[in-house]
Amino acid sequence: MEVHHHPHVEKKSFKEYLLEGLMIFLAVTMGFFAEGIRENITKHEREHHLMEMLVEDLKADIPNLDSVYKYDSIKIQFIDSLRHCIYAAAEKKLPDTLYRTMYYLHRVFGRNRIEFKPTLRTLNQFEKNEAFSLIRKQEVSDSIQNYSEYNKTMDDQHTVFRGIEGEALVIGQTIFDYRYYENFLSNPSRKLILKSIQQFKLLDTDKKTFLLYGANLNFSRGVLFNYTQFLKIHKVQAKSIIALIEKEYHLEKE
Secondary structure, eight states, X not given: OOOOOOOOOOOOOHHHHHHHHHHHHHHHXXXXXXXXXXXXXXXXXXXXXXXXXXXXXXXXXXXXXXXXXXXXXXXXXXXXXXXXXXXXXXXXXXXXXXXXXXXXXXXXXXXXXXXXXXXXXXXXXXHHSOGGGGOOOHHHHHHHHHHHHHHHHHHHHHHHHHHHHHHHHHHHTTTBOGGGGXXXXXXXXXXXXXXXXXXXXXXXXXXXXXXXXXXXXXXXXXXXXXHHHHHHHHHHHHXXXXXXXXXXXXXXXX
C-alpha cells in the first residue's frame, strides 16, 4: 500500500504578505494617478481648443460691431434730420424738396434695421456643456462671462429700440401718404424719391400729431444712440479678451 505525501508548502512571512499588499496598492494608486493625468491632459487640450475657437469668434465679432456702429450712426443722423423737418412742418408749409426728403427719411427709418449678432459657436458651449469648469484662469472665465452677459444687455437695448420705432411708424402712417411709395418699393429705388419730379404732400394732420411723432423720433434716437455706445464698449471688451487669452494660453497672434 502506497502512502501519498502532500507537497510541502512554505509559509510566507508577514513581511512578504506586507510587500505583496504594498505592491498591489502601489499598482492601483499609480493606475489612479495615470488616469487622473490623462483626464487632466484631455481637459487642458479641450480648454486650449475652446480658447482658440473663442478668439476666432471674437475676431469675427469685431468687424460686425464696426459695421453695425457705422450704419446706426448714420441712421441717427437720418432720424435727427427727419425730426427737424417734422417740427418745421408742424409750424408751416415747407418746400416740396423737403417733403420729398421727409418721405425718403421716413422710409429709411422704418424699413432698415441692423443689429449686432454675436458669434455664438463657442459661447453656446459654455452655456450648455458647463465648459466654464474647464477654465483654470479666473480672470479669463470672468471676462467671458461678462462678454456673454453684455450680449444679452445689447439685445435688450435693441429690443427697446424696435418697440419705440414701431410706435413711431404707426404715428408716421397718419402723416405720410404711403401711395407715394408704390413706385419706390425696392431698396435700390428709394433714393429715387429725392430725384422725383412728383409733388409729395403730407396727409392732413394736426400739429399735435406732428409733435408726437417728433417726440417718438427723439426717444428712439436716444435709445439707438445708447446702443451705439454699447457697441463701442463691446468692441473694447472683445479686444481685451482676445489679448488676455492670447497671453495666458500662448496663442500665436495673427
